[in-house]
Amino acid sequence: MPKIKMPKGSPSIDMTPMVDLAFLLVTFFMLTASFRTAEPVTVETPSSISDKIIPENVIMVTLDRDGRVFFNLSDPEARKEMLGNMLTKYKVSLNDEQVEEFSIMSTFGCTMQELPAYLNTEAARRPDFQTKGIPTDSTRNELLDWISFAAGAAANTGKTAYEEAKLKGGEPKMEDFKPKFILRVDSKTLYKDAATVIDVFRELNLNNLNFVTSAEAIPVN
């Protein structure tokens, strides 16, 4: 019986297909990736069956598990307008750099007095910034002012965006361009704390709120 001979081929394998695939995947991920913006708080949202995707033009209030309040307005143009109004009202002054920094950062949470120091802090260090969040007490309700100025500014930019979309053709719905009010709560936040923020919204007659949730499968009966 003849012995089975091991083929004496070269030990190198052609890896071209694998590398092709690797590059294809790299390209795919590079193009599709949307990066998470640095947030000063980590919030574990509860889950729900809702399948409505978070809208574009939003005013978002975040509550962490200790009940600290954070604020975010998605539109950078509206942010500048809102900041201007807030600075005049609370008589705080910022330099141009700080204003620029404010318009590009995302969620923030500090009192108006702390704002200059907060903006001078590096983005990566902000989670450690010692603050109690945006005050919501009835005597000094800064959140109420943030929301009301933000709603005004976002409504204006929304209207401009709507006009532009109309000029481009198609039939845009005004509803899609109006700012939406989003509440992002941690699973372990006390509802009592969320209720104070909800009351601030209701004070301004903004009764249609949205809760951020992570998706969950719809149960089948």
Add this chain to the structure above:
Amino acid sequence: MAEIAESGGGGHGKGKKRAKKGSTRVDMTPMVDLAFLLLTFFVLTSTFSKPKVMPLNYPAKVKDPKSVKAPKVNNAATFILADDKVYYYRGEFYPKTKPGPEGPTVLEEANFGSGEKSVRKLLASWNEYVIRNKAILQQKLDKKQIADSTFTRLVDELTVDKEAVKVLIKTDDKALCKSFIDLVDELKIANVGVIAPTDLSPAEKDLLKATKN
């Protein structure tokens, strides 16, 4: 590919000096390494699912709460969230001092599980009318007997029907947002159209305290 490039041949023969023949193979190992590194980076950092939102309408704030009487709601159910427990009662609230036709209100305990006393089972039985009629409408929609917009309108009308259950949500000081969202989620699963988060009345607080102990 991964093999080491051979050193270019081209011995020094006698006679004419020839230009060194370079190998046609390029060592691509570093490039491939980098490609995989990037691949791993993007796979791990990219977020695919955008967060979802759950809309909820709150009742408008009343400037003078004493001037407005609570409207009579037919087919109402009230859920009370306390710590990690859920209590409920049907219909109107009757305190011990002023019992209704069936005596004073008693709080029953429910849970978010899947047993007999789960919120889902309870709501499914209470809101059976809406769920049944919605299924009929869905069938009609599937058979193309009614239009999309008509379907949405009819379902909206159905959920505020006299027979449909309306739910009030009340929370005590220690209730977590998770249980609140879970409850609203269950209500949406059961097609409850009228959801009103309100405050606990003092009488209800007392009853809750008594029930807990």
